[in-house]
Amino acid sequence: MTKIEKIVLSYSGGLDTSIILKWLQETYGCEVVTFTADLGQGEELEPARAKAEMAGVKDIRIVDLREEFVRDFVFPMLRANALYEGQYLLGTSIARPLIAKHLVGIAREVGADAVAHGATGKGNDQIRFELAVNALAPSIKVIAPWRQWNIRSRLQLLEYAEKHRIPVPSDKHGEAPFSTDANLLHTSTEGKSLENPAEVAPDHVYQRTVDPVDAPDTPEIITVGFERGDPVSVNGKAMTPAALLTELNGLGGRHGVGRLDLVENRFIGMKSRGIYETPGGTILLAAHRGIESITLDRAAAHLKDEIMPRYAELIYNGFWFAPEREMLQALIDHSQAFVSGEVTLRLYKGSASVISRASPCSLYSADLVTFEESTIAFDHHDAEGFIRLNGMRLRSWAARNGR
Numbered sequence: 001m002t003k004i005e006k007i008v009l010s011y012s013g014g015l016d017t018s019i020i021l022k023w024l025q026e027t028y029g030c031e032v033v034t035f036t037a038d039l040g041q042g043e044e045l046e047p048a049r050a051k052a053e054m055a056g057v058k059d060i061r062i063v064d065l066r067e068e069f070v071r072d073f074v075f076p077m078l079r080a081n082a083l084y085e086g087q088y089l090l091g092t093s094i095a096r097p098l099i100a101k102h103l104v105g106i107a108r109e110v111g112a113d114a115v116a117h118g119a120t121g122k123g124n125d126q127i128r129f130e131l132a133v134n135a136l137a138p139s140i141k142v143i144a145p146w147r148q149w150n151i152r153s154r155l156q157l158l159e160y161a162e163k164h165r166i167p168v169p170s171d172k173h174g175e176a177p178f179s180t181d182a183n184l185l186h187t188s189t190e191g192k193s194l195e196n197p198a199e200v201a202p203d204h205v206y207q208r209t210v211d212p213v214d215a216p217d218t219p220e221i222i223t224v225g226f227e228r229g230d231p232v233s234v235n236g237k238a239m240t241p242a243a244l245l246t247e248l249n250g251l252g253g254r255h256g257v258g259r260l261d262l263v264e265n266r267f268i269g270m271k272s273r274g275i276y277e278t279p280g281g282t283i284l285l286a287a288h289r290g291i292e293s294i295t296l297d298r299a300a301a302h303l304k305d306e307i308m309p310r311y312a313e314l315i316y317n318g319f320w321f322a323p324e325r326e327m328l329q330a331l332i333d334h335s336q337a338f339v340s341g342e343v344t345l346r347l348y349k350g351s352a353s354v355i356s357r358a359s360p361c362s363l364y365s366a367d368l369v370t371f372e373e374s375t376i377a378f379d380h381h382d383a384e385g386f387i388r389l390n391g392m393r394l395r396s397w398a399a400r401n402g403r
Helices: 015-028 046-054 066-079 095-110 125-136 154-163 241-254 279-295 298-317 323-335 382-400
Strands: 006-010 031-038 060-064 114-116 141-143 179-182 187-190 220-227 230-234 259-265 271-277 341-348 351-358
Touching: 006 015, 006 095, 015 031, 015 114, 015 154, 031 046, 031 095, 046 060, 066 095, 066 230, 066 241, 066 279, 066 323, 095 114, 095 125, 125 141, 125 298, 220 241, 220 279, 230 241, 230 279, 241 279, 279 298, 279 341, 279 351, 298 323
Parallel strands: 006 031, 006 114, 031 060, 114 141
Antiparallel strands: 179 187, 187 271, 220 230, 220 341, 259 271, 341 351
16 A cells, blocks of 8 residues: 555545544554535534544644635536536536545645545546546545445444444434435435435425425516626625525525436446435526526527537536636636626526516617517518528428429
């Protein structure tokens, strides 16, 4: 085994990473620094500090990354209208490069030669963490305990915890019904009772959104303001990125907006079923497309839609820091120069519907498009030549085929 002098561990304080912390200390016999990222997961993070102290950790880092997460990761992704496989808003995927960035930053600061994570060998997160580290600091070693140790079951985890006197919450002794990951953008739930896609997910899986059936019977009208492609206000009130997303999560959650039951294709090669709740993100996607509909040129908008699946796949697969993602981001960001204005939406029974949009940079001309008399010169006869030229190849094709 390669000699390691110091490790920075991505640490939640949960059962898995608590055991990983002890395993790293025993296996490598070196100092372990813990790093806990506050991404708005809605949990009290100080218990993680107490658990790390109990384990003998001297350097404990708990960092509030909520504003950076939304400003520098969620919003750039939103400018692209990114959806993986046409549905998934990438809530877990987009958080991993940010965590990896700070793992590397702390490792450099403290002189660590390795970082460690708790992702399993079957999932996407191991890829996302490690590709990010490869791009940011190729000389730093990545330790993935789930690919190295002999622990293969939850029972073995609990036995290890008992042997090493690692505190285990009483609710962890039983079989967990599913696994949950949360941040300010979304909540993701998968595994165990959700693994059979033929079974309906139980109601208690959902944590951020009410059942649309039980949502208020009266619609709620909201307005989202944009500047250069980024949301900046809700109902006329300017907000920071994290505060804005938090506000929209609350609004969307009480109307049942943003639920998704998805069977997706993992990068590693298997299908998995997940339940996602992304209330604020769902509202923002609808609003952003609404403001783009009047501010983007047709060809520019269509080009964005063509590259979006590729961009989303890069994020899902862990290539946030890859040159091709950065190239696409430059193109996307350039398209947003005039994407400013306000969009009004109706939240009702699980839907977020755009009902109006306005912009000082609008390309929409009511005078030009009207069916009534217009002050803008438009010769209807021009359409005849336009149609004839576009139909030329179709006439040639039809003649060849004997039509």
